[in-house]
Amino acid sequence: MTGTPKGPPPEEREAVLAVRQGRKEAFRLLVENHWERVHNLLRRFLNGSEPAEDLCQEAFLQAFTALGTFDETRPFGPWMNRVAVTTALQYRRKQGRQVVLVPFEEVVMRNQVSGPGEKVLGQMVVDEFLARLPESYRLLFLMRYALDLTYEEISQFLAEPVGSVKGNLFRARELLKQAVGEPAAAPRLASVEGKP
Amino acid sequence: MNEPNLCCSRQAEIQAWLDGDLAPAARADFERHVADCPRCAAALKAFRHVDELVGAACRPGPEDRVQPARVDRVMQRILAAPAPGGTAPTPWTAWLAAARALPAGAWPALALALGVVVLVVALSWSARVPGPPPAVAPPGSSPGHQAAGETGFVFSLAAGSGAVPFLVDNGLPLATGPAGLLARGRHYELASGRKLRLDADFHGPFRELSPGLVTRLPVEITGPARFEPRPAGLLLESGQAACAFREPHPAFVVETPCGKVESLGTRFLVEVRPGETLVALEEGRLRLTTPTQERMLTGRQAVRLRRSGEIEPAGAPSTPAYSSSPAAAPPLPPAPRPDDQGADTLNQSY
Incomplete structure (x- = not known):
């Protein structure tokens, strides 16, 4: 899911080096290039309970402050993703709440994510499903699907074994699969295509 | 299913x-x-x-789009923050890098020059009359005023320590430590009609290198006000702040909801009103930054920073800047003079 590691875009590497040399304004390029993804993560994490912009600002401020620890030979995006997740978790801790991955209880979860008369197929049910998930599970989906983090990285953030992260995510997907229903015309697997 | x-x-x-x-x-x-x-x-x-x-x-939606105003707001905070730590190049590492780039033939000349420098320093040192070390603290410093390890501006109550019933700190009347220090990152609220005189004292390498350069900078805040001490200056969410900085100092920043006011050795007043920030300058220079504009203000001028980011000429603020000693801080101008309307550009000023 993470793909082949690539080098950083030259302009981003130059921006990082310029900021380290004292040209703070050079950080603007990094904000412009990565705002959407970080704001998306934090908006969905907060789930409409409060505006995401402040937390997004905080994430970039933390990235700026910690830029000395960033390896500029690597892409800035994945590092910024980790800063964003850390910012979200720290934010909850400051509020006296810990984001903990509770064991998956299908009955409890099913009651939580679905309501009577709300069987809308496709994208809408997924949006609704994500919004109704417990915060830790929503973050799990976001880390995996929006930020493309590996299971190992996710397990470090949530202080859970990799197996537990994988298992819980799979069961949550299973639940969502049932809610979405069978695909009308699902694409065939590339590796299976062409077989009789 | x-x-x-x-x-x-x-x-x-x-x-x-x-x-x-x-x-x-x-x-x-x-x-x-x-x-x-x-x-x-x-x-x-x-x-x-x-x-x-x-x-x-999970893909970003229209509400996540990057907008100039959003980026400007982040950059406003970043420009006011201390430079990132960690592996930033130091003068020493830069010197080493330059030394590595020198051709081999340059080394004897460099060694000779270094020897001369060492000799001159040694002679100067031996000629010094032994005596007490020079005072580093500025006149009027009280013991314990400096917060250990803190760099940037440190704020203390000009009146000294103790309880200040009209200054509320997170819902409780403020009680400062012996040095009367205000903590960074806390929101203080000043009651209506009250004035608070603070000393902004700069700490850091700049001051250590030039001890006489920066002394205490007076800031007077008029309530009702809500503010937060910051390393780069002051976050003023509401109320008035009058600053009379006669000494040279690093840029002192007053951040407001409508923009940033950066003082470059000056006397000025900032008033935060609903939807706008009024800035009146008496002398010196101010750099104003809003989400959409950046301007340099010189001479006796008053301008208004709008929420939209516009900066436009304005009348005088509602109250005099200082109630204390007129000699130390004379009142700010009643209104901008017509001939001062045009602010200098950044290029002209630097």
Whole structure:
């Protein structure tokens, strides 16, 4: 899911080096290039309970402050993703709440994510499903699907074994699969295509 | 719900296949199985469909779009923050890098020059009359005023320590320590009609290198006000702040909801009003930054920073800047002079 590691875009590497040399304004390029993804993560994490912009600002401020620890030979995006997740978790801790991955209880979860008369197929049910998930599970989906983090990285953030992260995510997907229903015309697997 | 996939014993491998966790041989074997097992094929299709939907649902939406004003607000905070720490190049590492780049023939000349420098320093040192070390603290410093390890501006109550009933700190009347220090990162609220005189004292390498350069900078805040001490200056959410900085100092920043006011050795007043910030300058220079504009203000001028980011000429603030000693801080101008309307550009000023 993470793909082949690539080098950083030259302009981003130059921006990082310029900021380290004292040209703070050079950080603007990094904000412009990565705002959407970080704001998306934090908006969905907060789930409409409060505006995401402040937390997004905080994430970039933390990235700026910690830029000395960033390896500029690597892409800035994945590092910024980790800063964003850390910012979200720290934010909850400051509020006296810990984001903990509770064991998956299908009955409890099913009651939580679905309501009577709300069987809308496709994208809408997924949006609704994500919004109704417990915060830790929503973050799990976001880390995996929006930020493309590996299971190992996710397990470090949530202080859970990799197996537990994988298992819980799979069961949550299973639940969502049932809610979405069978695909009308699902694409065939590339590796299976062409077989009789 | 239709569940065609409950019976196959290889269901557990679906997740591993989707996650790319299967070894090549096991992967190929599972794919052969899927080709012959309609239940697993259907389950796999369903999971891929879910993954596509979740992937689409997790993509940024229109509300996440990057906008100049949003970036400006982040940059406003970043420009006011201390420079990033860590592996930033130091003068020493820069010197080493330059030394590495020198041609081999340059080393004897460099060694000779270094020897001369060492000799001159040694002679100067031996000529000094022994005596007490020079005072580093500025006149009027009290013991314990400096917060250990803190750099940037440190704020203390000009009146000294103790309880200040009209200054509220997180809902409680303020009680400062012996040095009367205000903590950074806390929101203080000053009661209506009250004035508070603070000393902004700069700490850091700049001051250590030039002890006489920066002394205490007076700031008077008029309530009702809400503010937060910051290393780069002051975050003024509401109320008035009058500053009379006669000594040279590093840029002192007053951040407001409508923009940033950066003082470059000056006397000025900032008043935060609903939807706008009024800035009146008496002397010196101010750099104003809003989400959409940046301007340099010189001479006797008053301007208004709008929420929209516009900066426009304005009348005088509602109250005099200082109530204390007129000699130390004379009142700010009643109104901008017509001939001062045009602010200098950044290029002119630097």
